Amino acid sequence: MEALIPVINKLQDVFNTVGADIIQLPQIAVVGTQSSGKSSVLESLVGRDLLPRGTGVVTRRPLILQLVHVEPGDARKHEDGSREGEEWGKFLHTKNQIFGDFEEIRQEIENETERISGTNKGISDDPIHLKIFSPHVVNLTLVDLPGITKVPVGDQPNDIEVQIKDLILKHISNPNCIILAVSAANTDMATSEALKVAREVDPDVIPVKLGLIGVVNRSQLDINNKKSVADAIRDEHAFLQKKYPSLASRNGTKYLARTLNRLLMHHIRDCLPELKARINVLASQYQSLLSSYGEPVEDQSSTLLQLITKFAAEYCNTIEGTAKYIETAELCGGARICYIFHETFGRTLESVDPLGGLSTIDILTAIRNATGPRPSLFVPEISFELLVKKQVKRLEEPSLRCVHNLVAIELAYINTKHPDFADACGIMNNNIEEERRNRMRELPSAVPRDKAPSAGPQGEQDGTGNWRGMLKKGDEAPSSRPGSPLRGSVNLLDVPVPAARKLSSREQRDCEVIERLIKSYFLIVRKNIQDSVPKAVMHFLVNHVKDSLQSELVGQLYKLGLLNELLTESEDMAQRRKEAADMLQALQKASQVIAEIRETHLW
Structure with a gap:
C-alpha cells in the first residue's frame, strides 16, 4: 500500500x-x-x-x-x-x-x-x-x-x-x-x-x-x-x-x-x-x-455560412415536422401554424355573428336612406351592399393578424352572382315574385298593364331569377291623390324611425329579406376567408421564408464588415471554455492515475 x-x-x-x-x-x-x-x-x-x-x-x-x-x-x-x-x-x-x-x-x-x-x-x-x-x-x-x-x-x-x-x-x-x-x-x-x-x-x-x-x-x-x-x-x-x-x-x-x-x-x-x-x-x-460551449471560431467566414445553412435547414425542418428533436411540451413550427389556422382562427371566425351589432332599425334605416326622396317598390340593392360590407368588415380584426388583403379584396366587390349566393337566394324567389305580381295588380288603372314590369323570359334574363332581378327597381308608384305626400317619404327634419314604432308588414318583410341575404353572403365570405387566409399565409409568408431564408440571410449577414461583430466571442465564454477544458483534462489525467493502481497495491 x-x-x-x-x-x-x-x-x-x-x-x-x-x-x-x-x-x-x-x-x-x-x-x-x-x-x-x-x-x-x-x-x-x-x-x-x-x-x-x-x-x-x-x-x-x-x-x-x-x-x-x-x-x-x-x-x-x-x-x-x-x-x-x-x-x-x-x-x-x-x-x-x-x-x-x-x-x-x-x-x-x-x-x-x-x-x-x-x-x-x-x-x-x-x-x-x-x-x-x-x-x-x-x-x-x-x-x-x-x-x-x-x-x-x-x-x-x-x-x-x-x-x-x-x-x-x-x-x-x-x-x-x-x-x-x-x-x-x-x-x-x-x-x-x-x-x-x-x-x-x-x-x-x-x-x-x-x-x-x-x-x-x-x-x-x-x-x-x-x-x-x-x-x-x-x-x-x-x-x-x-x-x-x-x-x-x-x-x-x-x-x-x-x-x-x-x-x-x-x-x-x-x-x-x-x-x-x-x-x-x-x-x-x-x-x-x-460540448455545450462549442468550438472556438477559427474560420469566421466558413463558420457564418455554416450557421446560416444550419439555421435555415432547422427552420424548414421545424415547419415540415422533420426536425431531429421533436418537442413534446408544446406545439411548435408547422404544427403550431396548423393549430392556429384550424383551431384558433377558425373558432374566432365562427364566433362572429353574421348579424351581430345590426338591429332591425339599422336595416330599415339603410333601406330608407337608399330610396332617396321616393319610396321603392322593392328592396333597394344599395342597402344590402352597404349593410353586408359593414358585416364583412367585422372579419377583418381576426384576419388582420394573418393577412389583411383578403378582407380588403372581399370588401372591394360584393359578388352577388356567386353561385352559392344565387342558390341561397333561390329559396326566396317565388315568394318575392309573387309579392311583386300582387303589387302590380294593386297599381292604379291609369297605369297600362303593358307598362308593368314583365315577368316573362325577358324579365328572367334581366335578373328576376337572381338577386339583381329580385332587387331590380320597378316603376315608381304615383301618389294616391294629387298633392299627397309620397308613401314612405321621410321628413328631412325627422330622425330615423324610432325603435318603439311598430313596423309595417312590408317593412318587416324587407328587413327579413336583407337579414337573410346578409347572413347568406356573410357565410360565403367567411368560408372564403377561412379557406384563403391559411393558403395566403403559407404562400406569402411561410413558404416564401422557407424558399428565401438562406439567400436572404447570406445577402444581409455574409459581409466582411460584419464577421467580427457577429462572431467575436465574449471573453467570459472563452474563459469558461478554457476552465472547462482544463478541468476535463485534469479529471481525465486523474482517472489514468487511479487506473494505474494495481490490486496488489491495496493490500
Missing part, C-alpha cells in the same frame, strides 16, 4: 494545476493553537527546519506539505541530474525551481505568504504547495493550517479568530480528512482548542479514536541555541527510553510518522472506490459542459 500515498500526491498535483477543490482527496490536516508545538511537530516529521517562526499568526495560508521518500543517491535519477544533494524541495508556484537550502525554503514560504495575504497579518485560503524529497522521511501528505488564536495581536484583524476558525473548518469538514490535533503536554486535554474544533465536525473524536502519541519537541531555548531537528529527535529517543521505557516504542516522532503513514494509506484505500467514481462522474459532466 506504500504506493497509495504517491498516487494521492499525483492527484493533488493534477488538481492543483486547475486550482479546484471539487475532489475531496484523503489528507491529514494539522490543527492546533498558536505556540502549541504544531510547527515543531511538522519540522520533526521532515527532519529539517523549514517553517517560518515568530509572534502572532505566522502560518497565514494553508501549507500542503508532501513528503516524498527517496533512496539515498536517487536525487540524480529523479531530477535528471539537476540536483547533487539528497534532500531538496519544490514549490508549485515556482514550477521546476529546486531549493536545496532549507533556509531558502523558509524564506520562500514567507515571501509567497506576503504576496497573497499581504504584510498586515491577514490570512488567505489560497494554499502553498511544497514537496520535500528526502531519504529521511516517510511518504506522507499533511496540510498545515493557521494556529487557533483568541485575541488579535499587533495589526491582526479584529475578526482574526473567526477567519481562522472558518478556514480550519473548511478543510477538516472534508469527510476524507484525518485530523491531527496538536495540544501542548502542559494543558488539560479537556480544554484543548484543537480537539474542541475537531469535535465540531466529528462528534466521536472524544475519546481520541486513532490514538494519542506523545512527542518531545525542542524548547524555545533549544531553537534559540540553533539545536538541529536531528539532534532533537535523538534526544527525544533517549528521553523516552530512559523515562518511559515501556511506552517508548509507541511514542515519539518516528512512531508518529509511521502511524500517520499507515493511517493515511489505509484511509486512501478505503476512499479510493468512491474517489474513482466521483472522478468519472465529474469527467462526464465536464465533457457535456465543454
Whole structure:
C-alpha cells in the first residue's frame, strides 16, 4: 500500500494545476493553537527546519506539505541530474525551481505568504504547495493550517479568530480528512482548542479514536541555541527510553510518522472506490459542459455560412415536422401554424355573428336612406351592399393578424352572382315574385298593364331569377291623390324611425329579406376567408421564408464588415471554455492515475 500515498500526491498535483477543490482527496490536516508545538511537530516529521517562526499568526495560508521518500543517491535519477544533494524541495508556484537550502525554503514560504495575504497579518485560503524529497522521511501528505488564536495581536484583524476558525473548518469538514490535533503536554486535554474544533465536525473524536502519541519537541531555548531537528529527535529517543521505557516504542516522532503513514494509506484505500467514481462522474459532466460551449471560431467566414445553412435547414425542418428533436411540451413550427389556422382562427371566425351589432332599425334605416326622396317598390340593392360590407368588415380584426388583403379584396366587390349566393337566394324567389305580381295588380288603372314590369323570359334574363332581378327597381308608384305626400317619404327634419314604432308588414318583410341575404353572403365570405387566409399565409409568408431564408440571410449577414461583430466571442465564454477544458483534462489525467493502481497495491 506504500504506493497509495504517491498516487494521492499525483492527484493533488493534477488538481492543483486547475486550482479546484471539487475532489475531496484523503489528507491529514494539522490543527492546533498558536505556540502549541504544531510547527515543531511538522519540522520533526521532515527532519529539517523549514517553517517560518515568530509572534502572532505566522502560518497565514494553508501549507500542503508532501513528503516524498527517496533512496539515498536517487536525487540524480529523479531530477535528471539537476540536483547533487539528497534532500531538496519544490514549490508549485515556482514550477521546476529546486531549493536545496532549507533556509531558502523558509524564506520562500514567507515571501509567497506576503504576496497573497499581504504584510498586515491577514490570512488567505489560497494554499502553498511544497514537496520535500528526502531519504529521511516517510511518504506522507499533511496540510498545515493557521494556529487557533483568541485575541488579535499587533495589526491582526479584529475578526482574526473567526477567519481562522472558518478556514480550519473548511478543510477538516472534508469527510476524507484525518485530523491531527496538536495540544501542548502542559494543558488539560479537556480544554484543548484543537480537539474542541475537531469535535465540531466529528462528534466521536472524544475519546481520541486513532490514538494519542506523545512527542518531545525542542524548547524555545533549544531553537534559540540553533539545536538541529536531528539532534532533537535523538534526544527525544533517549528521553523516552530512559523515562518511559515501556511506552517508548509507541511514542515519539518516528512512531508518529509511521502511524500517520499507515493511517493515511489505509484511509486512501478505503476512499479510493468512491474517489474513482466521483472522478468519472465529474469527467462526464465536464465533457457535456465543454460540448455545450462549442468550438472556438477559427474560420469566421466558413463558420457564418455554416450557421446560416444550419439555421435555415432547422427552420424548414421545424415547419415540415422533420426536425431531429421533436418537442413534446408544446406545439411548435408547422404544427403550431396548423393549430392556429384550424383551431384558433377558425373558432374566432365562427364566433362572429353574421348579424351581430345590426338591429332591425339599422336595416330599415339603410333601406330608407337608399330610396332617396321616393319610396321603392322593392328592396333597394344599395342597402344590402352597404349593410353586408359593414358585416364583412367585422372579419377583418381576426384576419388582420394573418393577412389583411383578403378582407380588403372581399370588401372591394360584393359578388352577388356567386353561385352559392344565387342558390341561397333561390329559396326566396317565388315568394318575392309573387309579392311583386300582387303589387302590380294593386297599381292604379291609369297605369297600362303593358307598362308593368314583365315577368316573362325577358324579365328572367334581366335578373328576376337572381338577386339583381329580385332587387331590380320597378316603376315608381304615383301618389294616391294629387298633392299627397309620397308613401314612405321621410321628413328631412325627422330622425330615423324610432325603435318603439311598430313596423309595417312590408317593412318587416324587407328587413327579413336583407337579414337573410346578409347572413347568406356573410357565410360565403367567411368560408372564403377561412379557406384563403391559411393558403395566403403559407404562400406569402411561410413558404416564401422557407424558399428565401438562406439567400436572404447570406445577402444581409455574409459581409466582411460584419464577421467580427457577429462572431467575436465574449471573453467570459472563452474563459469558461478554457476552465472547462482544463478541468476535463485534469479529471481525465486523474482517472489514468487511479487506473494505474494495481490490486496488489491495496493490500
